Amino acid sequence: MKDHIIASALARVRTKFLEELPKSLHELQALRRQVELGVSLKDASGEIGLIAHRLSGTAATLGFQDLGAAASGLEALTTRRTSPDILPDDLLPHLDRLLGLMQTALDPHDHARLASSQKAG
Amino acid sequence: MRILCVDDDPIILALLTEVLRVIGLTNLTCCTSASEALDTIDQTGAPFDCFLFDIQMPGMDGIELTSAVRNMPQYRVTPIVMITAMSDRSYVDRAFAAGASDYLTKPFELGEVHARLRLIESLVIERMQMDDRNPVATVGRSLSYVAQADMDEQLSLVDVKGFIEYLALENYLLQIAKSSLAGTYTVGIVVPDLESTFRSSSVYEYKSTIADFAEAIAKTLKPLKFLAAHAGGGKFVCVLENGDKFKAQQFETALKEELKAMDLTFADTRPLALKPVVGEPIALQMESSRNIASSLVRAVEMAKAEAQRLREEASQSSSPLKRMFGQ
Numbered sequence: 001m002k003d004h005i006i007a008s009a010l011a012r013v014r015t016k017f018l019e020e021l022p023k024s025l026h027e028l029q030a031l032r033r034q035v036e037l038g039v040s041l042k043d044a045s046g047e048i049g050l051i052a053h054r055l056s057g058t059a060a061t062l063g064f065q066d067l068g069a070a071a072s073g074l075e076a077l078t079t080r081r082t083s084p085d086i087l088p089d090d091l092l093p094h095l096d097r098l099l100g101l102m103q104t105a106l107d108p109h110d111h112a113r114l115a116s117s118q119k120a121g
Numbered sequence: 122m123r124i125l126c127v128d129d130d131p132i133i134l135a136l137l138t139e140v141l142r143v144i145g146l147t148n149l150t151c152c153t154s155a156s157e158a159l160d161t162i163d164q165t166g167a168p169f170d171c172f173l174f175d176i177q178m179p180g181m182d183g184i185e186l187t188s189a190v191r192n193m194p195q196y197r198v199t200p201i202v203m204i205t206a207m208s209d210r211s212y213v214d215r216a217f218a219a220g221a222s223d224y225l226t227k228p229f230e231l232g233e234v235h236a237r238l239r240l241i242e243s244l245v246i247e248r249m250q251m252d253d254r255n256p257v258a259t260v261g262r263s264l265s266y267v268a269q270a271d272m273d274e275q276l277s278l279v280d281v282k283g284f285i286e287y288l289a290l291e292n293y294l295l296q297i298a299k300s301s302l303a304g305t306y307t308v309g310i311v312v313p314d315l316e317s318t319f320r321s322s323s324v325y326e327y328k329s330t331i332a333d334f335a336e337a338i339a340k341t342l343k344p345l346k347f348l349a350a351h352a353g354g355g356k357f358v359c360v361l362e363n364g365d366k367f368k369a370q371q372f373e374t375a376l377k378e379e380l381k382a383m384d385l386t387f388a389d390t391r392p393l394a395l396k397p398v399v400g401e402p403i404a405l406q407m408e409s410s411r412n413i414a415s416s417l418v419r420a421v422e423m424a425k426a427e428a429q430r431l432r433e434e435a436s437q438s439s440s441p442l443k444r445m446f447g448q
Contacts, residue, residue, distance in 0.1 A: 002143065006231060009139035017132050053177060057206045058132045060228035068228055072206070 014062045018106060024051050025102045032095055035087065045087055048095065049078030055098075067101040074098050122242050123167060124149045127158040127186065128175035128204065136229070137173065137204070144235050146242070155181035159189060168195055170245045171238075174221075176205040176212060184212075184219045191220035191279065198277045198286065200241045204229075210300045214362070217285055217293040217348055224296045244288075267319050267327045276328060276351045281335040283342065283349055287358075290350040291417060294360060298405070298413045306364035306402040307416045309424035310338060310376070312395050313432065315355030326388050331355075334397065337379040341372060350417075355395075356424070358417045364402060369427075373399040398431060400424030 028051055034044040052075035060068030074094045126137050126149055134151040141149055150169070152158040155178060162169065172190060174183035181189075183203060190196045203216045206227040213224060223237055275287040285293070297305065312334060319327040331351060338349060338357055346362040361367055376397055385393040400423030403416050412419075 005143050006140075009143055010136075013132065013136045013139050016135050020132060053206060054130045054132070057130065057227035058136060061136060061231070075206075 010062060017058060017062050021102055021106055024055065025099065025106070027051060028095065028099055028102070032092070032099070035092065035095075041087055045078045045091070048091075049075050052078065052098065055102075064101075064105050067098070067105055070094070070098040070101050122146060122148060122170045122245050124171045124173060125152065125158060125161065125169045126150070126173040126204075127152045127155060127178070127183065128173075129153050129178045130175070133175065133204070133227070140229070140231055140234055141238065144239065146238060154178060155183070155186040155189075158186060162190065162193070162196075168199075170199065170249075171241055172196075172199065172201040173204050174201060176203055176207045176216065184215050184221075187216065187219040187221055197279055200244065202237065202241070208300060210297055213293065213296050213300070214346070214348075217289060217296075218283070220279060220285065222286065222289045223292045226299075265324055267322055267324055271324050271327060272316050272354045275353045276331055278332055278335045278351050281332065281339050283339045283347055284335050285348055285350055287350040287352055287417075290348055290358065290360060291414070293348060294405075294413055294416065298410055302405040302408070302413075304363045304365055305405045306361045306367060307405065307420040308359050308361060308364070308367065308369065308372075308402040309352075309400040309417075309420035309422070310357040310359070310397050311400075311421065311424040311428050312355030312397050313428045315395055318393075318395060322387070330385065330393065330395075333383060333385055334380070337376060337383060338397075341376045341379050352417070352421050356421050358420050360417075361402065367402055369399045369401050373397065398424055398428040400427050 028048065031044045031048050031051075034040060035048075052071040055071035056068050056075055058068075059065075059071060074091075077088050077091055077094055124141065124146060126134060128134050128137075128151075131153065134153070138149055138151065141147070150161060150165075152161055158174075172187075174186055176183040183205065187201050187203070190199075190201065200222040201220060202223045202225055203221045204225050204227065205212065205216075208226045216224060223241070225234060225237060277286050278284040279286065294307075315330070319330065334355075335349070335351060335357065338359070342349070342359060342361075345364060345367065347359050347364075349357060349359040352358050376399065380397070385395075387393055400420060403420050403423065405413060405416060408416060
């Protein structure tokens with residue numbers, strides 16, 4: 001009985017999480033472009049770390065274990081770099097993996113809306 | 122139980138709201154920043170019974186917020202649980218030193234969240250019942266004679282730097298055990314005869330003496346990074362970081378010197394001549410996780426055993442037969 005109540009409570013939050021996820025996805029995609037262009041690397045890395053931190057705190061609890069682990073790994077990369085202006089070589093592969101997992105999480109839920117918002121963007 | 126939850130992530134706030142609702146905790150106020158939380162605390166009518174704070178937030182972080190709340194007289198011992206993805210030892214150390222009572226790491230293990238909050242709820246209810254039974258207890262009791270219940274109480278000496286509540290110290294140990302215990306030691310300190318000495322004293326006098334001993338312990342330990350707690354009666358326990366070079370005997374001598382310099386007396390100005398005994402430290406690095414939880418109790422037991430050994434040694438050296446034969 002209690003498991004059922006917990007599951008339905010988590011389902012409500014999971015819906016909210018998935019509603020918010022496209023926003024984080026677009027932000028990370030924009031930050032990825034910024035990193036590729038080498039613009040304001042310090043700020044971009046900090047922002048990536050912040051978004052990854054938030055995702056790592058919630059995703060796994062809501063059933064997205066891989067997404068949570070990828071976010072946690074990415075956050076660690078952004079906080080453990082040695083110089084503010086030099087990003088780790090493996091930052092982009094990690095970021096791409098996270099972006100892929102975010103898209104996978106969204107696919108069954110809101111694929112159409114994501115696609116239309118990407119076109120609009 | 123009135124709970125104030127602070128996190129800059131609305132999803133976490135939604136998650137906690139749902140998770141707490143499952144166990145019947147519905148009186149939850151949510152804030153998305155430390156400054157909003159401080160305003161809410163300032164404006165609230167009925168005080169909060171428990172706080173849940175995220176650590177990493179823009180502006181004032183959750184550890185600074187914990188310090189700010191602990192500085193408010195009405196919230197000196199109110200449970201504060203850190204809810205955070207920051208599991209590094211440095212964050213744990215800072216959070217507990219600032220006054221955190223417990224620490225929950227994200228992603229949440231829901232069973233653990235429920236168990237911890239249930240425990241806190243029972244503690245809050247117990248404190249409320251004590252206050253309800255005797256609303257003037259704190260005033261009246263301090264003037265009455267020390268009872269066994271006073272001796273058993275683990276005092277909250279949170280005004281002494283480095284001292285936290287005993288339960289918080291237990292939670293701290295369990296949390297740091299998840300990362301690294303290298304160089305971490307527990308050490309017990311007992312003050313033999315303290316209980317019998319204060320048996321016919323006022324509660325106020327007894328508690329003041331305990332606070333004086335805590336001050337002396339904190340001052341003597343100062344070069345080291347530590348957290349400590351009162352373990353009831355004349356018993357104290359410390360958790361030392363980088364305690365590899367800690368020497369119990371040297372510390373005991375320094376502590377006695379510190380107490381001598383403090384020139385402690387009874388209320389009627391008679392000198393207080395109690396001498397603390399320090400037990401051998403317990404290195405936690407090689408302990409199993411099951412033993413970690415009991416290491417505070419074992420540290421006190423080590424100090425008690427040392428006190429007993431010294432007592433026997435003293436009684437042997439003063440035995441009439443030995444004196445007769447010059448031994």
